[in-house]
Amino acid sequence: MIRMFANRGALALAVSLGLAAGAAAQTRQLTIIAGGGVLGEGVAKAFVEPFEKESGIKVRVIRDQVSAAKYMLQKQSGNIDFDLAGNTGAGAIPLFREDVLEKIDYGKLDKALMAKLPAEAKRPWGVQYFNYAFVLGLDEAKFPAGKPAPSNWAEFWDVKKFPGSRTLQNAELGVQGPLEEALLADGVPMDKLYPLDVDRAFRSLDKIKPSIRKWWKVGSEQMQLFQSGGVAMGMGFDGRFIALTQANKPMRIVWNQAKQISIYWTIPKGSKNVKEAHEFISFAMRPDRQAEFAKLTGYAPSNPDAFKLIPKELAEKLVTYPDNSKNAYVMNQEWYAEVGADGKTNADRISQRWNEWITK
Template sequence: MSRTRSVRILAVAGLMAIVAAPAVAGDTITVASWGGTYQEAQTKAFFTPTADALGITIKQDTTNGLDDVRLQVTGNAVKWDITELGADECARGSKEGLFEKLDYGIIDKSGINPKLVHDDWVGISYTSVVLIYRTDVFGDKGPKTWADFWNVEKFPGRRALSSSQATETLSVAALASGLPIDKVYPVDIDGALKSVDKIRGHVDAWWTSGAQAMQLVKDGEVDMASIWNGRAGTLKKEGAPVSFSFDQGVLTADCMVIPKGAKNKEAAMKALAMFVSPQLQANLPLYVDNGPVNEKAFETGKIPPERIKDINSAPENVKKQVLQDAEFWRDTLVEATEKFNNLIQQ
């Protein structure tokens, strides 16, 4: 037997040990995610290795979020076996009873933040909102904190914030008011809105998509902005004159669920167990800037040491950031978003 083949067999055997028993060979499950380069990365990191190890077929679809799941479940027409959602959507969908209970006898939750482990949903990856600024405007003396971003006298310039992600911007605003990262949650909504009110007259662009935020910074239409870490990383790789760090970042989790009434629940449970395993989680940052949700991924040796410092969920970077509280936003999102939208549209 060749060395390459023996290594591959050992790797597959290791993955198979994650689940209590193999899925039935020939099973087919459908997984829905967000599409684009992120889903392409998931295919390489999670879906293909899982399909190979379990001997199943994984079909793929794309989702627009919780509304899609709600329509399938309430209409008794569930076509997905696993779907990805934002953590706040998972919290809301759980409250509505839209998901199957997860079997943590099969899914090993160790290494995952307990705030992202629930009866019927579990975290899958992280993104971060970070502060980016143009070094051709500020050199190395640009704004480093959200209080700096809010300080228009010390750091004059054009600014951009997100209008589409109220939870992220309100978290940023709370940090700008001087709160330490461990005191942001539960967010004082009215206090965060007052903070937004102080800066809104100096915001030149309210972005509604990651692509727009990236383009604003790339074209020099703004000198500083809130931006998702993946977009910030792309700008750096493309040679744009920008700087950012994970200091005071806002860490946002995505999660995965099995919709209530999924036709292939047993196979889906085993597949999900593999998706969140350290070995497969460690694959994700090899293809995309979303961070592993399982901190044990950083102990596998699969992630190059020089890459770890740039991953938002690396242990040293997590310490610098605020993790959005999905349970908090489950109950406050609608009202907070309405108040936020009304404020910035004045």
Template structure:
């Protein structure tokens, strides 16, 4: 299962006529240009999708060529280029925990929101439009289950995930990053979303005690994003945590899976324009372009991961709306870290380690005992 399935299943919508419709107004003078822009992406089907359905329409509408560069993560290269005093990229996608550090280091240029149209400004909430970044992807880690295992009245939240009598079967959780299973455990134990962070030692103790209850039922601790969905399809899991984009791709292909939004943890990645990049003006035009509602819909269909522009719902197939995080009904059930939560995670402890490091150390110790 790959993001390519979303591209294939949405071929009719992402046709030449659709692209022509949503890009008709993009040839305005303020977005027209020349030359090129160098943009980071993750490679594979992700890059294949946005190259075809975002980059190519951008070039057709504006006259600006896109040169894409690929890596697993942008942050190491961005820092190295900044330190070397030679920035070869124009646009990078960075994680929300990395944003404060890069902003303070002067790595990022302010976003030129004067280039944006009204539909983008109204569709993207102000908290997602930062001074030097704008949300690119809202990704969720959520409960997903096999409908063949629970054809009626399947699990509806993390408390149900822990209820092995009512919902029997092999389970999966992320084994590499500890804070998410800890949050799921706390929610299963009745902790409200607003009280999850910070993960102080008493909350870690409570979470690990709750995880003790379920540990023997975890048949595999998955570590790669594609694992849990494939194991569900193979019936090696009945229910598991999984990424929403992976689940969406499988559902679009017809897999008998159900996505549960209650208690999903949301993560953010940001579009950024790099200070000192060779084509900063073109970079700003790309950021304005990709956040237009029609192109936001094309991005979602091409990659499986939605950005924050709620107006893209006007362009997406009706059957897709219940499956994505920007649907208001889904968003209301999710949990996101605040800026204060991120700051706490990055804060140093007396031993010089961050709180984030401490949480992970507690997790790894629990896993190996």
């Protein structure tokens, strides 16, 4: 009798443990802030959907961006409601400095995949998963092949030589905007841009300000301006110009003086699913996934092996393609994150100055 109850007890315990393990497996989850528009769609299709099928981990995708303020507020409240988000170095470095981001545990990531990445892709605070660029885009209907067209930012600034409606991104976020473009237009060489001469940049912006139809903030605004024919030329995301061309609005990309920027996966401090976040990062760095993301978005992969899987006609339109990158420069995100004696980052001060300048 004692043995029977013991067996029943062991069976009940085994069933209980099995159910618990099954429940644990079913409740593995992840919340990702993926960005909006083309970017969010690319993250969902190239990474999230196949990751769910392979891993069984349920992924909730938020098609939005996350601000530094949200990171800080959630850290202070202890209520972290997401596990992964894309971030620039300029955005991530100050957060990591404030202990708001988890340190990436490279021991939990696929070592073979990590070995393929360039050193700058593997930071303590994040893993680079794609590159994009701010470029000069031209409406082909207004600047057909073989006809004179701006080939750099100084010529974009020359409204007499190249008349037409123009657009530039605003700098209200501090970490983006046309400051480098303004300095290039004023004659500063690409390799002498940093540290940015902010005073000189705003003096250059004063010259072009009357000719700017709209200072756009997000990529959807860039798309709408060109799609509607509202502007003939302007600064924009390379991937958005590629998307416009694919949507039967042919655009020419000027790779000369393109500003290359990287986006990294970052994990907020206090994430409830750090293990799953690392699993997702490894998955997203696979060459086939990186190539698929590039096809969907027009943004360049971080894993160089992905180029073996990308059609040549698309590869030639990506910023890290050798013929394009040789004419581009890499945005110094560390400079934007530097903190001055006033406790503010360079990005903070640019944002403040921009908001004052744009209303004058």
